[in-house]
Amino acid sequence: MSGAVVLAETGAALAAVAGGAAYTRAKAPSVFWSAVGLPVTAARFSATYGSTMDACGLTVAPSRLRVLVTRATTRREIRPVPPRIRRIRPTTTGLRVRLRLAPGQEPADVAASAERLRHAWGVHSVHVAEIKPGVVELRMTGFDVLRRVRMPRRVPTGELVVPVAMREDGTAFVRDYRAVPHAMTLGAPGSGKSVFVRNLVTGLAALRVAIVGIDCKRGVEQAPFAPRLSALATDRDMARDLLDVLVAELEERYDLIRDYQGVPRTVTDEEITSDIWGLPAELRPVPLVLVVDEVAELFLVATRKEEERRDHMVTQLIRLAQLGRAAGIFLEVCGQRFGSELGRGATMLRAQLTGRIVHRVNDKPTAEMGLGDISPEAVLASTQIAPEMPGVAVAGDTSGGWSRIRTPHLSLAQAAAVCWQTAHLVPDLPALDQFRPYVPPVVVIPPKPSAPPRFAPNPATE
């Protein structure tokens, strides 16, 4: 190793200890992009737009009127016409260009040329998104935005919308529970599932929602979220009781909808089409998100009695997944694998989970469990995630769309701090009181002038 490299590494390590280098390096790609990359790319794009589109076969013959006008007014050669540029918007990660497609063109034509456009304009990637019929957006990124994730400043918002990760096109990946009520997250050990859940829980923590956890790994993953959890089950017996209470809550919510609408009790829950959002705000029950860590733990059986318990829990989970959306009860199920080998009901439960997030997996069959019914390209993309990029995942939903995403790194301590700070937002749900995790009383450490307040739990003295 040369002396210069040693010096550079030592300097970087020292600065990192001081807390400065990490920040500077994290900012570097977007700062470099804004200062240098953006003006160069914008100039290259403007100067070569017509010829590049022509070379990529994305132009059409000009209309007769255009030919006549050009001939009558200029001596210019009559050239084929590229899609008209509607808008150009620079961002901190790239450049977004909206195009009105020419007659006869479709978004797939532009998407097929994305790789050629990327090389022509010298950017890291070009993604094509359909905005509305006839209008597409070219999302160019100037650098690999997944290498050091910084969430975009503008993120979609909503009553049940949680920005969780960054997409490779520079936009935010959100969990929108009203659009995709249930989801599953798969990944090999160390692939980034826990960090994904931390981002999700801290996002949910700020919303008006009850968060319920099942973590049969004795709560090691979810216990730090305790101050913001309405309920936590840390073993299979507790999980069974908690699922029973959740199904009872679901049925109560259906009764509420039925009573409000005057629907007779003879109509089954499955036939009620409306949901809690049709109720007036003062009657509407609080939405509830159930986060299941390592679903395989629920399916494990050693004896016949445990088999009965497993079957019962799976049935309850399937019921929650089938009927939960209308009652405002949503599922987030995580695991290393989610196949038929888990036992009876596993594939049926999986089929109810529309959102699919697959981190690095060890084999193709596992990727197929999550993404097989979405697209073969998504399966391939998930098998190509590098081990040195934990947190990268392929996210899709059963509508067929998918993209590569990565969560911002969030430590357990940071996630726990957010849960402490939002503990007052835990909604009142008396049915879940018996499952409320023990939370040690808070000691508020008086803030230094100019420092933000910090919270720390008392040592547990139960």
Ligand SMILES: Nc1ncnc2c1ncn2[C@@H]1O[C@H](COP(=O)(O)OP(=O)(O)OP(=O)(O)O)[C@@H](O)[C@H]1O
């Ligand atoms: N988005 C990310 N950015 C950077 N590092 C990450 C990211 N996600 C995870 N990591 C790192 O990868 C390692 C494993 O992550 P994590 O604990 O989330 O994996 P996991 O899939 O939950 O593993 P297990 O199943 O063993 O619990 C951790 O050291 C974590 O800091």
